[in-house]
Amino acid sequence: MNWNWDHLKTFESVADLGGLSGAARKLGISAATAGRHITTLEEQFGQVLFDRFPDGYALTSVGLEFLPLAHDMSATAARLERKKTALQGADQGVVRIAAGNWLSRILLDQLESLRETLPQVEFEVINAYGFTSLARHDADIALRNQRPDRGRVVIRRLPSMPLAVYGRADYVASNPAALNDCRFEDCAWVGYDEALSALPSALWLSARRKKAPEVRCVQATNILDGLRGGLGLALIPCCIGEVESGLKRVSEPMKIDGSDLWMLVHEDLRRVPVVRKTVDWIAATYIRMMERTVS
Amino acid sequence: MNWNWDHLKTFESVADLGGLSGAARKLGISAATAGRHITTLEEQFGQVLFDRFPDGYALTSVGLEFLPLAHDMSATAARLERKKTALQGADQGVVRIAAGNWLSRILLDQLESLRETLPQVEFEVINAYGFTSLARHDADIALRNQRPDRGRVVIRRLPSMPLAVYGRADYVASNPAALNDCRFEDCAWVGYDEALSALPSALWLSARRKKAPEVRCVQATNILDGLRGGLGLALIPCCIGEVESGLKRVSEPMKIDGSDLWMLVHEDLRRVPVVRKTVDWIAATYIRMMERTVS
């Protein structure tokens, strides 16, 4: 029987994400189709690949045997996509940049100047916290807070992003505690949801304050919304807080643990002109912006 | 853009075979579909992969860059298929055996006894001279006249197949030259077409006879047909000639250069019970048959 290589995409995603719906979302297909792909593969392999549970799919031992091969397939597909990027004509094509919330925002604010330099190039800013992989070619360039210790990736360190505590001007004016150290207990705070408690800025706050933040967000940019709504204080990047009107900074700029920043590019793409130019632009733009706002 | 991994199958075949029609035949799809797969890939990669010539497709330099990756993909798919064979339940599934013309014939003659031993297993005898590859998993087991020097393949040497010169009984009776050395020039011969002049038995004949064979065949089994038709003499395996009624042997059995025989199995499949049993059966059956006919 002649099976469809493309179905391995689905197999891999279902195995990795533990269910049809997640896999379907990731692949941009419907859960119904994902399910059909799996049953088709199972028929053609003559093997049951997953156990069906009410909360999702779990690999059988047989399925587990196939998984590494599916990963190999997917790794080859990723190499092929990098080759594709590498072969695209000079200064044209698509460059995909993965960054966290704040950095996505900053990049998108500034992207116009890059588009002027490279008018033929399309840019895609992928706003996903930890789920992008250069090895899988989810993106061409990634901005991360952690230095990866493995993988064929070239690394460029960027100065870490200074953060400070901000509040809406009128909130600060009506809460004298905001200006001194009592603010950690006596003011309301806008922070991260428990699910994101491992983020450096969440750790920073929990080290100083017994209570969880009164307003808890899942997305960094929602914190800014909360701040603008006058809900309390929050730790945000200076480059955001300084340019946002109506906010008042109530601490010195500081570099907190774990807020180091690295820019990652896959080796295969290092010498590709468009990628190289984009990398240089990001570094320059970022550094310039840091210098300007921490004046 | 999200491209279809399965289309790489088509890409690889078209690249290897130099055109749509051959690739389509190999893949069991229509040439129209093969062409559509290629243009779809080209659109999605934003690159022209092939130059179109009136006699087929030729890779562009860009296409050539992608080819090794397509081969990797295909190699992984082959590994996966071997895994599939390896995981199939004990003594059931499909075993595919690649062999030349004569051996296919012999195997098929005897296969019944193997089917009795392994009733749940289906066997596929692939009659293709040189175009099967164990690495690509075109077959599980291959019988070859050459010992491969690379690849993750385990090898088992079999005694080489004795050949002899045969003619139809009445042809030999009416041509006294058939019985002595003049037969090479004074008798008509049935042999291989020029395209197959590299085959050991073609070389054997051309070393002894200036003229090309009067009747030239593309398939070994056609030689037998010619012999039965009384068209002349031919060199064929003893195990075929001896059991074919109406043929008379006019030479001693001999082992000619290049007629050594090896049985090849991919390492991944060596320990799979069905494969192992089939290998043992082939070896035993073959050896028994050789002993019986060269008595």
Add this chain to the structure above:
DNA sequence: CCTTGCGCTTTCATATTCGAAAACAAAAAG
């Protein structure tokens, strides 16, 4: 010059595959 053979491409009717929504099942929350 015309014919033939070969291979690609287009057309069109058919098959297959797909997504949206409904149905369904099980667990968690109220």
Add this chain to the structure above:
DNA sequence: CTTTTTGTTTTCGAATATGAAAGCGCAAGG
């Protein structure tokens, strides 16, 4: 116990991919 949530499966109309056949272009052979 009922409701809500989450995730799979089924249904059915729509979108997509496919094969057969016709069309086309080119080169080789008569």
